[in-house]
Amino acid sequence: MTELHSKQDLDQYIEKADILVEALPYIQEFRKKTVVIKYGGSFMYDEDIKQSIMDDVTLMKFVGLRPIIVHGGGKDISAMLDNLEIQTEFIDGYRVTNEESVGVAEMVLSGKINKDIVQLLEDRNTPAVGISGKDGGMLKVTKKFVNQMDIGFVGEISEVHDNLIETLLKNDYVPVIAPIGSDENGQSYNINADHAAYAIAKALKAEKLIYLTDTDGVYFDPDDPDSAIRRLNVDDVSGLIEQGVISGGMIPKVTNAVDAIAGGVNSVHILDGKIPHSILLELFTAAGCGTMIHKPYPANRHRFVRSRELKQAKEAALQSEQQTEQQAQNQ
Numbered sequence: 001m002t003e004l005h006s007k008q009d010l011d012q013y014i015e016k017a018d019i020l021v022e023a024l025p026y027i028q029e030f031r032k033k034t035v036v037i038k039y040g041g042s043f044m045y046d047e048d049i050k051q052s053i054m055d056d057v058t059l060m061k062f063v064g065l066r067p068i069i070v071h072g073g074g075k076d077i078s079a080m081l082d083n084l085e086i087q088t089e090f091i092d093g094y095r096v097t098n099e100e101s102v103g104v105a106e107m108v109l110s111g112k113i114n115k116d117i118v119q120l121l122e123d124r125n126t127p128a129v130g131i132s133g134k135d136g137g138m139l140k141v142t143k144k145f146v147n148q149m150d151i152g153f154v155g156e157i158s159e160v161h162d163n164l165i166e167t168l169l170k171n172d173y174v175p176v177i178a179p180i181g182s183d184e185n186g187q188s189y190n191i192n193a194d195h196a197a198y199a200i201a202k203a204l205k206a207e208k209l210i211y212l213t214d215t216d217g218v219y220f221d222p223d224d225p226d227s228a229i230r231r232l233n234v235d236d237v238s239g240l241i242e243q244g245v246i247s248g249g250m251i252p253k254v255t256n257a258v259d260a261i262a263g264g265v266n267s268v269h270i271l272d273g274k275i276p277h278s279i280l281l282e283l284f285t286a287a288g289c290g291t292m293i294h295k296p297y298p299a300n301r302h303r304f305v306r307s308r309e310l311k312q313a314k315e316a317a318l319q320s321e322q323q324t325e326q327q328a329q330n331q
Helices: 007-030 047-062 074-083 099-122 163-170 193-204 234-242 250-262 278-284 307-330
Strands: 034-039 066-071 089-091 094-096 128-132 139-146 149-160 174-178 180-182 188-190 208-213 228-233 267-272 291-294 304-306
Touching: 007 278, 034 047, 034 193, 047 066, 047 099, 047 278, 066 099, 066 163, 066 193, 074 099, 094 149, 099 128, 099 149, 099 174, 099 180, 099 188, 128 163, 139 188, 139 193, 149 188, 149 193, 163 174, 163 193, 193 208, 193 250, 208 250, 208 278, 228 234, 234 250, 234 291, 250 267, 250 291, 267 278
Parallel strands: 034 066, 034 208, 066 174, 128 174, 139 180, 208 267, 228 291
Antiparallel strands: 089 094, 139 149, 180 188, 228 304, 267 291
């Protein structure tokens, strides 16, 4: 049977081909590079977004990158504690974790969420192995204190042993890591997933550390959607914190990013996990969709790029293209 395509259909296929061509240099550049993804936030519970993120990870894997997922799951932990009628207390945003609570956290993170992510990847024919920071002695911790207050079995990472991760990567698996570690006595501790991802990326000297969050990066003005900083030099971070541009929960992410880059990570990206295919947009397009924190560029006069500037550049390019088409029609 003869299949016909309209001019509009053909234009759509050409546009898709252009997107692939745009992605090609990035695929070549990042092939065989390690990318650590911190997966956690409200979007974890949106089925469509969850599927979109797993599609992104699968594509990354099949074009030659080495993705690693470090996940959170605080909402599931809270729900399980409520079901078990275990009281929860928070200090400065940190869950006070007694021995009973840390057992629940380990069960939920290592048992349920971790294996759910592994299955989503396996459903896409992407080999994955779910582990926690206790496996292979990967994450060694000491007790974390907040303002000199004991918040229970919450861990501060003191050592990262990456042998098991490297073994999985070399054998073509995607490591999926639950942020549970242990101290020198074998006691389990819950670990902040952001910090676990940062420590693992730093130990591996990963090409990229990606934070999937509920915001699409750093803004000069939170009320102005065009004021997002798309490229941020590490040398500008302290000044932006002093100015209050970087504040609240963004401060630990960004300061961890600076430390990770100083430790060998090439760049850190803060993305809105609610945007479909945000990882692919950030990795494989020129504009990106979040904030990339990077090392100083040689002779880089523009230390940060705002989304408004990217928008203006796109509009200028479109206008130039339209003018060229108009001139061709007039000839």
